[in-house]
Amino acid sequence: MNSARSYPDPVAVGTLLRHVLELLDGDVAKVYEEQGLAEYRPRFSPAVRALLAEGPLSVRDLATTVGVTHSAASQTAAQMARAGLVTHAPDPLDARRRLVDLTPKARALLPRIEAEWEATVAAMAELDTELSMPLGELLREVAEALDRRPFRERVAAAYRGRQ
Template sequence: MRSTHGTQLRHLIELLDGAVTAAYEEAGLDYRPRYTPVMRALMANEPSTIGFIADAAGITQPAATQTIALMVKDGLVASKTGSQDGRQKMISLTGKGRELIPALERCWRATAAASAALEAELPFSLSAVLDSTIQALTTKPFGARIREARAELDTASPINS
């Protein structure tokens, strides 16, 4: 039986994230791979709002909110009410978060080198395929594609009553 895209992607993420998590552990770091986009966004622009972090990291605002909540719990970032807008939370690195940066950057360089080696083994660029897929789904979301396919199936083969 052929796996669906969702199953294949979940398995790929498990393989990649599992290895990256193990690499952080081997480096003596208590750190999750999902923190990286937020860390990178804050390293480039701190403090930042959750919305800015989500945009900079290329993740949804709910995903950014969930990740930041975990990072606050782990003591890597702090959240305080914005001075100009009390509804906004300003996120910044804590001392603990800043102390991790040199070790994280070493891990990220190793991960980038491993990714490049993986790409060299493939008959195509995985990064390019993923970028193209994300662009296609941004242009026309998968939900719309499912609805279109369902409508085509419904008109092509009406259900017998």
């Protein structure tokens, strides 16, 4: 390549998506670190926002609310617990379930977290002006298309067509 920066092959879409996510999340993490929130991760914000809006949630409900897998929500909640940002307590209505809730430490950080979130939204809006279409809209379109026909089916059909 002639450019000073090397990018993943655009045909390797998964690699390119991970690269873009690393660029976005990595820079947001640096902002948190610069603001004295080194233990806070960008992946915590959707969970914080869900817990603020809904109150204590089971990991399953947190996953549904945030739009991630149960495993991803469980990992995020565990990381947040290690950082002292959430607790896991028995559900008073169902002792088999545990509820994730924000700690006083997390609530004390909310003004800084919310300010960073607003700055991130503004920065994303600025980035969107440089793109042919807003990134969030494109990703939503991709998710909807994959809901209609999973990628596994598309790959299998293309594979069968080559045999």
